[in-house]
Amino acid sequence: MARTPESPVPPRITAPDLPPVLEPATPARSGDLIAARLDLTGTVDLAYATLEQCVVSADAESVDLTGATVIDVDMSGARIASLRMRDAGVRRLRISGGRIGTLDLSEARISELDLRDVRIDYLNLGAAKVTDLEISGCAIRTIDMPQAELTRVRFTATSSDEVDPRGMRAKDLDLRGLDAMAYLDAHSLRGATLTSFQVQQLAPAIAAGIGIQVRD
Template sequence: MARSTERPQPPRVSPPDLPDELDDAVGRRHGDHIGQRIPLAEDLAHAQFEQCSLSGTADRVDLTGATLLDVEIVDARTPVLSLKDATIRRLRIAGGRIGTLDLSGAHVAELMLEHARIDYLSLAATKIQDSLITDCTLATVDIPAATATRVRFERCRADEVDTRGLRADALDLRGLEAVAFVDVTALRGTTMTERQVELLAPAFARAAGIDVQD
């Protein structure tokens, strides 16, 4: 089969494979959950979720170190949703209002993040590939020292994007309307529109040691 010549390469992403019926259950720390519908809770750290649906409201949701395979998180409303150091394959986060979505240090493959309002999205030191972020309003996107491969933004807005130390391959930023990028020298391996590059021209010039004056 011939390999696609499309540039940048699109994410190879698909929605979670969920069963037609799910059993209602309560999640627990270090729990092993398969084929269940679970309300979001404060302490779900280091649990394993396979073919599960999570939703609801919580003061904080701790999924630190959790493993998520074919999982959806729907209409989450929480100040903090922590997936720090998690292992993720085929996760869909849809809708909701999240203060901080922390994916720092996580290993992420096939993330769909859509129709969400997030104040702070942290991908610091995250290894993320084949992911699609769509129709999201993001105040701050923090991706320092991340490795991003085949990741695309579509119809998203952000105030600030911290790209320091970013390593990117086919990171498509054309659908991310951002007010500012912290480090334009770290945008190698990304794709942007001509208009985006024009708006960043003064920052690119300063990074190249050019004194920009009118």
């Protein structure tokens, strides 16, 4: 995608719009949860539910938000083995602190997602359409982004063992704050911004991909 002289443009992130009073609520599949406080434990089925202006805490094995609508939600200090948000619609979601085993956002439609100081084993953004994503102070073992469409995405003080960007399309993707040990396909980083040191690290993979032998 074409760059502008100001690129990379930073993500446009605002805090979730939360009401002054929240009522405790019980999670339910396909439920409408508005201005609610949710305390999730065990195995939770919220597939195709609507969460709007909610605060969520969790110490859970599995939370299923497949196909859900998530608007103005704050999740802090959660410990979740599997958080499934496949095909969800997300707008102004903040996840801060805590530990998540698998965060599955594949095929999701995302606008304004803020991940801060979270430990994640596996982050799946495969085929997601993402606009305005900030990932700051996170440790993410594996990041999968195949076929994702990313606009205004920035990593800051974040580390990862492995990143899979195959087939990714990006505009204003700022990877300068991502300390990644390996990229599975350096050629798929078109549209990203990296530091000169990161480019030096990627040089052998880029050379091999275009058929250049490097021998000293």
